Amino acid sequence: MATAAAPRRFCRCACFCSENLYVARYGLHLRFRDEQQLRQDYGPILRSRGCVRTEDFQQLLAELEQEVERRRRLGQESAARKAFIASSYRPARPDIYTTLQGAALAPEFLAAVKYSASPGADLAGLLQWLETVSEEKRIYRVPVFTAAFCQALLEELEHFEQSDMPKGRPNTMNNYGVLLHELGLDEPLVTPLRERFLQPLMGLLYPDCGGAWLDSHRAFVVKYAPGQDRELGCHYDNAELTLNVALGKAFTGGALYFGGLFQAPGALMQPLEVEHVVGQGVLHRGGQLHGARALGTGERWNLVVWLRASAVRNRLCPMCCRKPDLVDEAEGFGDGFTREEPPTVDVCTLT
Numbered sequence: 001m002a003t004a005a006a007p008r009r010f011c012r013c014a015c016f017c018s019e020n021l022y023v024a025r026y027g028l029h030l031r032f033r034d035e036q037q038l039r040q041d042y043g044p045i046l047r048s049r050g051c052v053r054t055e056d057f058q059q060l061l062a063e064l065e066q067e068v069e070r071r072r073r074l075g076q077e078s079a080a081r082k083a084f085i086a087s088s089y090r091p092a093r094p095d096i097y098t099t100l101q102g103a104a105l106a107p108e109f110l111a112a113v114k115y116s117a118s119p120g121a122d123l124a125g126l127l128q129w130l131e132t133v134s135e136e137k138r139i140y141r142v143p144v145f146t147a148a149f150c151q152a153l154l155e156e157l158e159h160f161e162q163s164d165m166p167k168g169r170p171n172t173m174n175n176y177g178v179l180l181h182e183l184g185l186d187e188p189l190v191t192p193l194r195e196r197f198l199q200p201l202m203g204l205l206y207p208d209c210g211g212a213w214l215d216s217h218r219a220f221v222v223k224y225a226p227g228q229d230r231e232l233g234c235h236y237d238n239a240e241l242t243l244n245v246a247l248g249k250a251f252t253g254g255a256l257y258f259g260g261l262f263q264a265p266g267a268l269m270q271p272l273e274v275e276h277v278v279g280q281g282v283l284h285r286g287g288q289l290h291g292a293r294a295l296g297t298g299e300r301w302n303l304v305v306w307l308r309a310s311a312v313r314n315r316l317c318p319m320c321c322r323k324p325d326l327v328d329e330a331e332g333f334g335d336g337f338t339r340e341e342p343p344t345v346d347v348c349t350l351t
């Protein structure tokens with residue numbers, strides 16, 4: 001009798017609970033172990049950014065301790081939210097939850113994917129089908145979804161937002177938005193998008209970043225609106241590659257800006273501004289420093305898919321830049337690490 005293969009186990013790196021803790025009011029990502037280490041590593045820069053009084057420091061300390069605790073519980077709490085939503089939430093647009101079909105995708109995107117999967121396809125040929133935003137930074141743009149699909153997805157996301165369902169934050173920098181796996185959209189939407197459509201494209205665009213070896217993702221929608229989040233601080237993603245699609249609504253401002261790779265000296269000199277175009281996706285390397293300018297008017301909703309290749313990240317965690325210290329995740333994709341021996345991929349180099 002045939003037995004079903006056990007689902008793959010994914011892991012996080014232990015650094016998730018001690019590194020890259022974002023403190024918006026000081027515009028800093030901090031490493032945190034204890035009070036003494038915090039004072040030692042960041043005392044002067046914190047003072048220069050306004051953390052001057054004893055109360056300021058004590059407040060920061062309490063916030064960091066709370067954030068570490070939140071991160072420790074995150075996997076379990078997210079799984080609980082997902083289960084609750086699956087049993088209690090009634091979608092406004094059930095059509096979004098059926099397996100992704102080509103009809104939801106922009107013809108330009110389908111053509112680029114079709115070319116990428118054809119025999120003899122190469123990078124030069126693929127670039128005929130995409131807009132090159134920056135050759136040097138390897139940033140590209142392509143329409144991804146049809147206008148009708150963007151509209152339907154927005155309707156669903158807004159309906160969820162207005163519901164009384166429990167909601168997780170996309171990350172420490174975005175306080176509004178939705179985690180797609182909690183909503184049950186990984187299986188019908190994001191996994192097929194990654195496996196059937198993005199992988200052939202990314203394999204040609206970024207072979208050195210694991211583009212052909214993508215095996216997990218983290219997908220979320222970020223929302224910017226007056227009185228809510230308006231801008232996004234400079235960061236790099238916990239991903240080998242990122243797709244960022246502007247879903248709508250109507251807005252001004254909010255452009256992306258890109259510096260160099262985060263390991264490079266002077267990485268934020270002369271950033272490149274990239275305007276969002278509704279319906280279109282921007283493709284970039286996760287390690288490329290970037291952020292989003294302040295929203296002017298309107299509301300901006302963007303789908304961000306962090307694409308991960310365990311073959312690359314198992315060797316070096318992009319967040320702590322060390323060999324990952326693996327912690328098993330009970331379910332889901334964790335942070336995309338696995339305990340398997342990775343195949344050989346020539347990994348990203350500084351360019």
Ligand SMILES: O=C(O)CCC(=O)C(=O)O
Nearest residue numbers: 222232237242244292302
């Ligand atoms: O559009 C946004 O605000 C998110 C941008 C971002 O961080 C990304 O593309 O990775």
Ligand SMILES: [Fe+2]
Nearest residue numbers: 235236237290
């Ligand atoms: Fe990002």
